[in-house]
Amino acid sequence: MTDAATVDLHYLEMDSEGAPDSTPLVVIHGLMGSADNWRSHLKAWQRSRRVIAVDLRNHGRSPHSDDMRYATMSQDVLALFDKLSITQAHVLGHSMGGKVAISLARLAPERVVTLTVGDIAPVVYQHGHDDVFAALKRVREGQPKNRREADDLLAEHVDSRSTRLFLATNLARNEEDILGLRIGLDEIQRGYGDIIGLPAGDGPFEGPTLVLRGAESHYVTDDLLPALREVLPGARVVTLKNAGHWLHAEQPEAFQQAVEAFIEHHEH
Structure with a gap:
């Protein structure tokens, strides 16, 4: 425990x-x-x-x-x-x-x-999610206004359309009407050694x-x-x-x- x-x-x-x-x-x-x-x-x-x-x-x-x-x-x-x-x-x-x-x-x-x-x-x-982390960080930096813009940002690091659609389920609009991440990306990345x-x-x-x-x-x-x-x-x-x-x-x-x-x- x-x-x-x-x-x-x-x-x-x-x-x-x-x-x-x-x-x-x-x-x-x-x-x-x-x-x-x-x-x-x-x-x-x-x-x-x-x-x-x-x-x-x-x-x-x-x-x-x-x-x-x-x-x-x-x-x-x-x-x-x-x-x-x-x-x-x-x-x-x-x-x-x-x-x-x-x-x-x-x-x-x-x-x-x-x-x-x-x-x-x-x-x-083994480590296998570097592209996913990079893609989600790119979305966070790019501050997309819609899902098409978000997909374009994700595509800079992830080729698979199905993977991008899955990752996009983690997007949510904030008070500034920007699509941001609802997941704890930094916490997940810091804890990745435990996850694998x-x-x-x-x-x-x-x-x-x-x-x-x-x-x-x-x-x-x-x-x-x-x-x-x-x-x-x-x-x-x-x-x-x-x-x-x-x-x-x-x-x-x-x-x-x-x-x-x-x-x-x-x-x-």
């Missing part, structure tokens, strides 16, 4: 349309993402259960902080559990959010009924675990599976065809169905 101060996370919550007594699902986004990215999935999953998607610290509408350690970020989520009177939950995390979810499951296994990890392994990764590092906790999480990976992604390659199984020994690894790292956006129906089937199988 950590004695660092938690922050009061912003979140989206949707009540169950079907079974109010079913165990809730908590969804944790990845780096530069937010709860807003998951709205279509939340609508699908709320048919059978209450769903909550969080904005991690320095993301979305949540407060900013220099501490990006996984122990601290998982404590933020656990504090939200307590605030919402969630005793146990199904926990899903993608990418950086997957490491937060793994950390939470290792630090508080009694709170996690099932763990679903989207395209990340509990290993140290290991999840928090010691020993394995023994509970039911599903790892979904993209067939075209390099984040959970076969050579990383031994390290993954040291931390998640019971993990069922499922590969989604025609999907990369953003598998929930590239194959949304297959992703939704895999998660729903896994959770339903382990529902109390």
